[in-house]
Amino acid sequence: MALIGLRIALVLADAPLALRLSHIALLAASPIILFGPRRALMRHLDWRALVFFAAMFVLMRSVWETGFFQGFVAPDTNLAAMPTVLAVSVLLSQLISNVPLVALYLPVLELAGGGEPAMLALAVGSTIAGNLLILGAASNVIILQNAERRAGVTVGFFEFARVGAVVTAVNLAVYWLFLPV
Numbered sequence: 001m002a003l004i005g006l007r008i009a010l011v012l013a014d015a016p017l018a019l020r021l022s023h024i025a026l027l028a029a030s031p032i033i034l035f036g037p038r039r040a041l042m043r044h045l046d047w048r049a050l051v052f053f054a055a056m057f058v059l060m061r062s063v064w065e066t067g068f069f070q071g072f073v074a075p076d077t078n079l080a081a082m083p084t085v086l087a088v089s090v091l092l093s094q095l096i097s098n099v100p101l102v103a104l105y106l107p108v109l110e111l112a113g114g115g116e117p118a119m120l121a122l123a124v125g126s127t128i129a130g131n132l133l134i135l136g137a138a139s140n141v142i143i144l145q146n147a148e149r150r151a152g153v154t155v156g157f158f159e160f161a162r163v164g165a166v167v168t169a170v171n172l173a174v175y176w177l178f179l180p181v
Contacts, residue, residue, distance in 0.1 A: 003027060049142050053099070056138065060103040069104050080114030082121040086175070089125030090132065090168070097138045098126040124175055132168040134160045
């Protein structure tokens with residue numbers, strides 16, 4: 001928390017020193033990595049989840065490099081317009097999950113000249129998307145698998161969607177009401 005506070009203070013002070021989020025994560029984890037019980041740490045890591053996320057990023061980079069994703073875009077579509085970014089991120093996340101969607105959409109936004117508003121719409125849309133259906137966020141799948149394996153709790157697709165649709169609708173309404181479109 002102190003490092004995040006320092007980052008915020010540096011940004012607000014317009015300081016020339018930039019503390020990147022990746023540096024904050026590395027600094028926060030370094031005492032555990034350097035001085036912690038490495039074997040116990042390695043034994044308790046969720047290797048399946050780590051491999052799953054790594055594979056997702058490799059797959060999405062491959063999809064981008066092949067041009068597969070770009071083939072579905074109409075030439076006259078403004079992919080950097082905030083409503084488009086929001087709609088695409090919420091809907092497409094339900095098919096490929098929000099993290100891979102962001103990995104695919106960021107290069108699109110860069111090519112389309114999308115600025116801060118488009119990036120904000122992508123962040124909001126992909127976050128909101130995780131609430132709608134189980135597949136909207138990989139974290140949903142991981143959490144529900146662990147709940148079933150460890151506690152015997154099973155949450156079905158429609159049970160999740162019934163609550164997720166309400167949460168998503170409320171989040172979208174708040175976004176449209178309070179943030180510029």
